Amino acid sequence: MFDNSDRTEIAAMGEFGLIQHLSQHFENKHAKTVKGIGDDCAVIDQGDHFSLVTTDLLLEGVHFDLSFHPLKHLGYKAISVAVSDIYAMNGMAEQVMVGLGLSNRFSLEAVEELYAGMQIACEHYGVDLVGGDTTTSRSGLVLSLTAVGRVAKDKIVYRGGAQPGDLLVVSGDMGGAYMGLQILEREKRVFMEVPSMQPDLEQYDYIVGRQLKAEARKDVVELLKMLDVKPSSMIDVSDGVASELYHMAKANGFGFHVYEEKLPIDPQTLDTALAFDLNPSIVALNGGEDYELLFTVAQSDYEKIKTMPDFTVIGYVTDVTSKNMLLTKSGNQFEIKAQGWPESQKDS
């Protein structure tokens, strides 16, 4: 079945090429399908509004490690990951569905923990759990999430739509979830070598929390509405800002200039990166799973957003096609390359 002749490794497709390659023969036939592959959500015309639908797959050993990820936190994070894509379209999430593949290693109590976390998240985001599919799994824990939301037709924001000169803004801070993961993996290695060592994670509470219990930025969508600002383009930060900029530049047809000195990095992220001998700016650009919102606004909206402590203008849209540059503190320019073959490649 898996004959090696004429075999092309998937990795050889390069960055973000697989879905694009596979979907090239698919054509949308329904007039109601407003947007298919190629954004954070699929967009469906429901008459007086749009529905937004998104799906995510979270696999044990790829997206989470149960040796340090408490199931309750994982349940919470899974819902966050799902609804984050709805917020990235400037919509509100209303329903989620959960597919669950369970090995017999899981007890009822373990699954209850997972669901307890999901329930807290559903209440936090104001979404209804409306069903799913539960099955046995021969291997690890499998979680598939589907979120459904809605947005007014004149409020929807896509990945593309920015114009040269628009400002590039990010909510919250960058790179924390990635450094939290480094801490957790280090403590796991220590524990496996010296089981009597109890990890002291207190000094890393912020970044560890960013990794284990991600928050989706529903509040950012609400704040933008309150400020009467409609972004010209938007995406959520799942794979990392560098990857998201790649997607946005591709969808916009224009690239970005990003100022290194503007990157919002929490002191805990900064200190931990330096302790790990990592460049904090690289961590901020390439570290994924922050689930912040990355968006562009017209310069005329600058007055409305400039005093918002949670928004940072980190750059602007250039008139150069699809090329993203980092302008460093020392005055140099480097091209921002998207990560290599990512573990998860989200395409609507």
Next chain:
Amino acid sequence: MFDNSDRTEIAAMGEFGLIQHLSQHFENKHAKTVKGIGDDCAVIDQGDHFSLVTTDLLLEGVHFDLSFHPLKHLGYKAISVAVSDIYAMNGMAEQVMVGLGLSNRFSLEAVEELYAGMQIACEHYGVDLVGGDTTTSRSGLVLSLTAVGRVAKDKIVYRGGAQPGDLLVVSGDMGGAYMGLQILEREKRVFMEVPSMQPDLEQYDYIVGRQLKAEARKDVVELLKMLDVKPSSMIDVSDGVASELYHMAKANGFGFHVYEEKLPIDPQTLDTALAFDLNPSIVALNGGEDYELLFTVAQSDYEKIKTMPDFTVIGYVTDVTSKNMLLTKSGNQFEIKAQGWPESQKDS
């Protein structure tokens, strides 16, 4: 993490108990959420119509065996499984999303085969592939499917809603997919013992096709519309008719009487069951994956459906609470029990 104290095995939850148990603390908060957990699809109010959303998880080693399941057929079947739930609500599927977990054992050509099958299915059912999520998998192939459809508010059919005296109808025939699986698994065993033996599946083409390349009954929904028949309740046959009757009886509050002599069984299914020393009626009732539609209609609709060759009246709704009985050819009665812990437990 997996402390064995206070451990309850999931299997001990018994039939269909897990999702019900887990979801008991979840309450729907959105007025737009018309139906959450407990039917083939979630139902969302979109103003002048309902949206239907459903999700399925298909895992290698649980739901399919790649040693005999061609990837193209698997792609086709995956889409069929997803849209079948939409048809079970009397709706039309319009969009699907695919989550894909791939191990590095898969070449690009293999994934192309999978997608080629999906594309044929999408064209056949008239649905748009509108996105998904692709990720690496440390273990086997993982497929998660989400289907979205729509139905007029006055045309929606739930699992519940039947009245005593309503007729129980099934489309197509029963048990074929299960017997096809028995043939494929037997040939696999033979092949592993004597690799030079080439399987001759020609005489089993119908039942093997039922297993490998399932068809969802979009045509049944169209036919019912043409006949101006709205079923009083409906479900699709994924786990097996016995399990589906359990769900319907629970949702209706009434049980069913099923006539053994009426069960539609294809000659190939019958012959193969007998060759395997299996009771064909048991195969018909408990064999899953036929993806036929099982529905109830008022007796006044009998004239409209009686000449349809693809519809078989197999029983009726009783006034007995939630108990399903098989009335045998020999005049005996047996209670129809749902299967034990099913491999896949679908709940909207």
